[in-house]
Amino acid sequence: MKALTFKRYGKSPDIGFTDVPRPEPKADELLVQIHAVGLNPIDNMIPTGLFKPVLHFQLPATLGSDLAGVVTAVGSQVTRFKPGDAIYASIFDLGTGSLAEFAVVPERAAAMKPTNLDFVQAASIPMVGLTAWQALKERLNLRAGQKIFIPAGSGGIGTFAIQLAKQLGATVGTTTSTGNMPLVSRLGADEIVDYTKQEFDTVLSGYDAVLGTIRGDAIEKAIGILKPGSKIVSLVGPLDAAFARAKRLNFVLTFVFGLMSRKIMRLAKQRNVSYQFHFVRPDGAQLNEIGKLLEAQRIQPVIDTVFPFAQAKEALDYLAKGRAKGKVVVKM
Structure with missing residues (x-):
């Protein structure tokens, strides 16, 4: 074949x-x-x-x-x-x-x-659905009435995660370009920042959770929009020692991943915010639950x-x- x-x-x-x-x-x-x-x-x-x-x-x-x-x-x-x-x-x-x-x-x-x-x-x-499901429900424990920041709202993960967050009753903030603002609005985003015109960390505040979807300094900037006691789950790194231990990696990799995440951990601690990296796992039972939302046309x-x-x-x-x-x- x-x-x-x-x-x-x-x-x-x-x-x-x-x-x-x-x-x-x-x-x-x-x-x-x-x-x-x-x-x-x-x-x-x-x-x-x-x-x-x-x-x-x-x-x-x-x-x-x-x-x-x-x-x-x-x-x-x-x-x-x-x-x-x-x-x-x-x-x-x-x-x-x-x-x-x-x-x-x-x-x-x-x-x-x-x-x-x-x-x-x-x-x-499958991957965007499972990633969003595991990050929002298991890691962030997102609840109705909370505010979550999901940058890059028009991308593959963003378009699904926005819809799932709305199904969970959350208020959603996102970033996108001018031309994609109608799309993310249609998906349910409540606060939309046009990244070609504004920096999101100068506009948004009072958030309970961040889903990290963009490489670079976006996650560090996102710390500034969070309330104390809030959570960041990153899909793009930096990898952390907890991830290495969960994957049963050797001591050297656990140490290296700890070093990689040291800066973000320090910045998060200063704001009383938690940080964790998430790697999606296959799960047919969760896909079955996601399928119910799709069949009910609550997510498209x-x-x-x-x-x-x-x-x-x-x-x-x-x-x-x-x-x-x-x-x-x-x-x-």
Whole structure:
């Protein structure tokens, strides 16, 4: 079968199509014929080697982690799915990829595709949906009446997280460019800062939570808009020692990640604010709950561009430009 792979880490990862063996499902896995793949920024970051100490692949490795497709075979221990079922899933951090004609998916990571979504729409959801769900509900414990800052509101994670935060009853602040202000307003954002005209930390105040989605000094600036006792959950780093311990990394990496996060931890402590880095995990049960919100049309997919499988590399290049409104999807 065909798969989009990278052969090495670094500046020349040699990304291209490769003929690879069709995977065989283990006892607890599904074999899925893939119909669509949602792309995420980390898909472009993995070949650089940035996450090599944390994410383990056997090279050449297949890119991609989000998928929607049809089950073609199941392992002997699978009880919730059967051949012919339409499913969606994230296989992030499971050592395999989804930009291929077929993929194996652990039963625990899969959920039935929402009935009102096509495969392209469904494939756009898993990583952003799970990331937002885990960050807002588990890490931030976001409650009705609280205020959360979700920068880059028109991006893949922003468009979903804004909608989920509104479902949880929160007030949402965000940043976006002039042209995308109507989009984020339509998604439910309450306070919108046009970053081409203003700095968000000079406009916003009194927030209870921040979802870090932008690299650079945005997270440090966000500390200034928070109330004492508030929380920051970052999806973009810096990585921290707690993350290293949760991943059971060695002492050296735990020490290094502690050094990486030392500045933000110090700044947060000065404001009586907590900081933590979050790495999404696959979870079919959570995708099932997210699917209910999608079927009820309380959350809607936001898709920028759909590329054919033959242009999957071009799709990654387009995503890397950072201008997509919502998600970029590859259709098989």
